[in-house]
Amino acid sequence: MKKTVFLGALAVTGLAAGAAAAGTLDDVKARGKLNCGVTTGLVGFAAPDANGVWEGFDVAVCRAVAAAIFGDPTAVEFIPTTGKTRFTALASGEVDMLARNTTWTFTRDVDLKFEFVGINYYDGQGFMVPKSLGVSSAKELDGATVCIQTGTTTELNLADFFRSNNMSYEPVPIETNAEAQQQFLAGACDVYTTDASGLAATRATFENPGDYVILPEIISKEPLGPLVRHGDNAWGDLVRWTLNALISAEELGITSANIDELRKGTNNPEINRILGTEGNLGEMLGLSADWAYNAIKAGGNYGELFEKNIGENTPIGLSRGLNAQWKDGGLIYSPPFR
């Protein structure tokens, strides 16, 4: 009865939010650590390494927020959530924020009452097939058996794609990424479909990644980003501007290598404002002046995080594509720090 808990939790948070817009930031500070919801394990985005330390692209967002608050990127407790439990965990206050490749949609924003603070990865739904199948386009998949995670936006996109192309298919509903992997590798389904980044990350964990191809068609828009609960705008601002600081840092050339140098003072006022040597942006957020310095220092700027976790030199090998800075023809764009 997870859902009834969900319901009760929604009701409780609804009341709590209405009665007193108690600060999530105060709670986090009092607790001494940030509770951050992540996936149960998707290499490159969020997965524990051999020592049990969580790492990945989504994890880095959590660490940056923790660094902005406490000056310590390790002051985070990571809470693994599945596609079904993630919203319950956030709505009930079990986690302070969710950084779990979650698609920003109208209903999740409006109907489920969440606040998406930005987009850290522009994704789209793709298809992966074994090379031996000899398929080169998703249009050739008529009659195929497709493994798909239930309770996701991909399920609806898939139905739309096959219907609009007048093709038939056999859906095999699956709970988690691990189960899908098992069925796909055993040949119980011809095709595995999910977000293209997820496909690349899943393929990277296969014994022979070269035996599988990701088809060129991307059939949907899946903007993924961190989200918080409705009702605490100050907290939403904090997470939003931490993400923006990482993005602006790349745009302005602030890296984890030169940040200490730049902090001594530059003649670019925006860099100075971000790093807290000019103005009082940190104070407005209720943080110390060096909040963004700590956030960027934690793992590097947006570009560095991308290259380190999912970039072309990692086993996952994703190119920047849409996720390049706007100046380089991508969609990554931060509002100004002013």
Add this chain to the structure above:
Amino acid sequence: MTALTDPPKESFRLSMLIYDTRYRSMTIQVVALMGFMLLFAWIISNTLQNLSALGKPVDFGFLFEPAGYDINQRLIEYNSQSTHLRAAFVGLLNTLLVAALGCALATILGVIIGVLRLSKNWLVARLMTVYVEAFRNVPVLLWIVLVMAIMIETMPPPRDFRGDNPSASMLLGDSVAVTNRGVYIPEPLFSRGLGDISVFGAFDISLDLIAILIALFGGIYASKLVKRRADRIQEATGDRPTTWYIRLGLVVLPTLAVLIALGFHLGYPELKGFNFKGGIHMRNSLIALWLALSLYTAAFIAEAVRAGILAISKGQTEAAYALGLSRSQTMNLVILPQAARVIIPPLISQYLNLTKNSSLAIAVGYMDITGTLGGITMNQTGRELESILLLMAIYLSISLSISAVMNWYNKRVKLVER
């Protein structure tokens, strides 16, 4: 002289509700009931109030919106543009299908195992004990997942059937294909079919099926009449006329005639494109769920059967032997009919358990009512309360229907006492 007068009638006073033992218990009950109702009213109004504060008032309108998702196993026409209500109905039929298949197989297995567990053969009896203990002491969810894993990992994928020298081949003269996507078996086809009739414009029912069922049940009824006549003759004369060939013919021939008239033939599965086409596709999710639920429940039914048989006094067996009945005749004609009275009540609860356990279907991706209405529909529409309430109402009515049918059967086989 004394006049007998009635004692003055005590008039009713309010305090008697508490101090008079005649009324006190009633007072307490009424107060408790009112408190209980108040509690419920508070819970309901609190839920409704909070939901509307959230902007989610209780509303079943979502059932009539397009579902948007596809379902692999559908017993009635359905596509992603159908409504959530129809998706729920597809799921309900899938639940009923696996429940019916499961109850049938579990009963057959349970009776056989229960009888064998009492066997004089030491090895057979011990093996059945091991079966019963192994199956009923491990959670059914694990059995479901295990059967599914075996299906997926050990059966060949359809592509192994391809090529000049395939590594897998079809069974029974190329009519059955066992793959890791399920089992494909031949399907009945009619070259001179009667078509379908539409019921309320919502469902199509095959006229062929109706014709066959009429012929079959007509035959069974006629055979019953012959049996009754044989019974009468036996009671009157003591000799029972041999009727088995007449009865067999009455059941088989009309059905056969209808089948030939309809142009019955089998459609065989064939490998085309990615998958086998044609034939009936029994998905491995259905098979895993069906087998696991049946094997698990059979262990409990076997125990009920054993208890039923042990409840019949040994004198019955000895009397039957004394009359010259063989071992199997004794079991079938004397022991089991009497044991049925003891077996049926626990059997009802096992049927109910199996039906409710079928909601574990989501573990293997079988799209039952919990998977459609309580899974995807609920997740996509965010209508948790409505979906769960509907789901509870549906399971409640399925269970009550099963109970009603089984109780009726129980009444029929009950010992008639005079």
